[in-house]
Amino acid sequence: MRVAMLAVIVVSASTTAARTTPGARVYTLAQAEAGRVAIAQNSFGDCRACHTSTLTGRTGAAGELPSIASLSEDYQKLVNGNGGRVPPLVGAEFVSRWSRRSTKRLVEEFDKRFSPPLSVDTRLAIIAYMLQASGAPAGADPLTPTTDVPITSVFTGDEATHK
Ligand code: HEC
Numbered sequence: 265m266r267v268a269m270l271a272v273i274v275v276s277a278s279t280t281a282a283r284t285t286p287g288a289r290v291y292t293l294a295q296a297e298a299g300r301v302a303i304a305q306n307s308f309g310d311c312r313a314c315h316t317s318t319l320t321g322r323t324g325a326a327g328e329l330p331s332i333a334s335l336s337e338d339y340q341k342l343v344n345g346n347g348g349r350v351p352p353l354v355g356a357e358f359v360s361r362w363s364r365r366s367t368k369r370l371v372e373e374f375d376k377r378f379s380p381p382l383s384v385d386t387r388l389a390i391i392a393y394m395l396q397a398s399g400a401p402a403g404a405d406p407l408t409p410t411t412d413v414p415i416t417s418v419f420t421g422d423e424a425t426h427k
Pocket of ligand 1 (some may be wrong): 306308309311312313314315320338339340342343346349350351352353361373390392
């Protein structure tokens with residue numbers, strides 16, 4: 265009985281997934297939506313200030329917004345202390361940076377950086393949003409601290425699979 269049920273799940277997963285890859289579904293739409301809000305409103309600070317309004321990070325290129333000069337003195341110090349570079353939280357470069365690691369590793373990275381001040385739910389929601397904004401499709405089950413699949417498998421687009 266268990267085996268039969270599993271087979272049904274596998275079949276339905278592969279028919280709904282995009283053509284390119286099976287695509288693990290590791291977060292829910294509600295979680296990503298909570299994360300979208302939490303990116304701007306959380307007890308650490310607006311992630312967009314340093315990681316840019318598009319969350320695609322800074323290389324020091326002209327036109328990256330908000331401008332470093334518009335940030336608080338503390339934030340400017342932190343960004344300048346990192347050579348003006350801030351890694352992306354979404355997009356192809358983020359996917360590529362994380363392509364050899366697992367979702368669990370990303371969750372652990374967030375634990376290390378943001379616990380405290382961010383609650384585990386907020387941390388997971390922000391990660392869910394990052395995955396969504398980078399092109400990973402949502403599913404029925406939320407991201408949890410024990411979700412452990414390769415980052416590449418959550419993307420059905422070609423960003424991850426071609427790296
Ligand atoms: C004051 C500027 C600043 C703010 C605000 C900020 N970050 Fe960062 N963040 C950085 C810098 C600089 C780095 C690169 C240096 C490092 O690894 O600490 C970084 C690195 C990271 C990394 C590691 C990325 C990787 O691929 O290695 C993650 C994840 C991250 N930040 C998430 C966030 C989130 C989520 C928020 C909002 C809750 C946030 N950051 C707010 C400046 C900031």
